[in-house]
Amino acid sequence: MNLKTPSSVQYLQQALAGRSKSEPGKRFYSLYDKVYRNDVLWAAWRRVKANGGSCGVDGMTIERIVKSGEGEFLATISKELKSKSYDPKALRRHYILKQNGKKRPLGIPALKDRVVQQAVRLVIEPIFEVHFSEASYGFRPGRNCHGAVEEVKKFLQWGLTTVIETDIVDCFGSIPHSELMKKVAERISDKKILWLIKSWLKCGVMENGRIRSTIAGTPQGGVISPLLANIYLNALDRKWKERKMDNRWGYDAHLVRYADDMVILTGKSPKEPFRLLKETLEAAGLTMHPEKTRIVDAKTGHFDFLGFNFRKVKNPRSGKVFALVQPSQKAQKALREKIRELVRK
Numbered sequence: 001m002n003l004k005t006p007s008s009v010q011y012l013q014q015a016l017a018g019r020s021k022s023e024p025g026k027r028f029y030s031l032y033d034k035v036y037r038n039d040v041l042w043a044a045w046r047r048v049k050a051n052g053g054s055c056g057v058d059g060m061t062i063e064r065i066v067k068s069g070e071g072e073f074l075a076t077i078s079k080e081l082k083s084k085s086y087d088p089k090a091l092r093r094h095y096i097l098k099q100n101g102k103k104r105p106l107g108i109p110a111l112k113d114r115v116v117q118q119a120v121r122l123v124i125e126p127i128f129e130v131h132f133s134e135a136s137y138g139f140r141p142g143r144n145c146h147g148a149v150e151e152v153k154k155f156l157q158w159g160l161t162t163v164i165e166t167d168i169v170d171c172f173g174s175i176p177h178s179e180l181m182k183k184v185a186e187r188i189s190d191k192k193i194l195w196l197i198k199s200w201l202k203c204g205v206m207e208n209g210r211i212r213s214t215i216a217g218t219p220q221g222g223v224i225s226p227l228l229a230n231i232y233l234n235a236l237d238r239k240w241k242e243r244k245m246d247n248r249w250g251y252d253a254h255l256v257r258y259a260d261d262m263v264i265l266t267g268k269s270p271k272e273p274f275r276l277l278k279e280t281l282e283a284a285g286l287t288m289h290p291e292k293t294r295i296v297d298a299k300t301g302h303f304d305f306l307g308f309n310f311r312k313v314k315n316p317r318s319g320k321v322f323a324l325v326q327p328s329q330k331a332q333k334a335l336r337e338k339i340r341e342l343v344r345k
Helices: 008-022 038-051 062-068 070-083 111-129 145-157 177-185 191-202 225-242 271-283 329-344
Strands: 091-097 103-108 162-167 205-207 210-212 253-258 261-266 294-297 303-305 308-314 321-327
Touching: 008 038, 008 111, 038 062, 038 070, 038 111, 062 070, 070 111, 111 191, 111 225, 145 253, 145 261, 145 303, 145 308, 145 321, 162 271, 162 303, 177 191, 177 225, 225 253, 225 271, 253 271, 261 271, 261 303, 321 329
Parallel strands: 091 205
Antiparallel strands: 091 103, 162 261, 162 294, 205 210, 253 261, 303 308, 308 321
8 A cells, every 4th residue: 555645544534633623513423333443443453563562451462462363353352342342451550760769650551452542542533633722742643742842942032931830740640530521522422432431541450469440540551541631631722722821912921731741931921821820720620740830031040841951041152042952951861871771781
């Protein structure tokens, strides 16, 4: 197949995105049958296989599935979805060490569940994606952290040097399930799709041989979790637009967000932007991180965002002031540690 030729899955996504964009208030009723389509399941499996990752609680690995038969594996998933006998397994708890010495909890779904989550994501993401804000860069098709970094640099060059930097305390683990499902249901009316998403939120986490139920959060490690987080946090982006916070003749406060990590840049008083940010997050049941929230003047100070350090400096030759962007001290330290580990080996 010509790689430039859109696949049947891409045609499906384009159709859903087009319908969603042309009818902003439309709710989608018939989506479940798209999830177990053969082409959608194969597209989902290819993405899961490419991403790799460890096994879930059932111990099933990608290598075992490839060896035993990928087609048979996907046929079983399709049959379970059609018969509505599909039942997700609990997540396997795994911890990764953060740079500050603390541990970040991950919830690793079983491979079968990762494929179904990816299939659902392929179907529903276009419906939401066309309405997401330009200020949002995290976990979105065609967008990445480098785009967010360039946006921040642009605003600094414009002279918006008063910066609010913050992130959300345990964002992925704090999102209330009931409120999240309401936001998903604003566009998705297919009860079977809603049931699938709710079953993943409620499936619990296995740790030390025991399953612990969850009443909040969309666990990091799940394929569909980033999309669900973006759906939930889109309320902040919408509120920002509704209040016209980025209007040049108003507050001129520009939000740049990568999932729960965000900065606001303005050339005016940060008081009202800070208040609206705090108020909107609290209304959503989320909390700004007290240790990572501060207001900085980039003309005299500096700030970190997405592993980069930002500041305004003067070119010693031309005398012109420009935005200097370089890897943060934390990112440099992490890179040096990785190099040391490679040298030791």
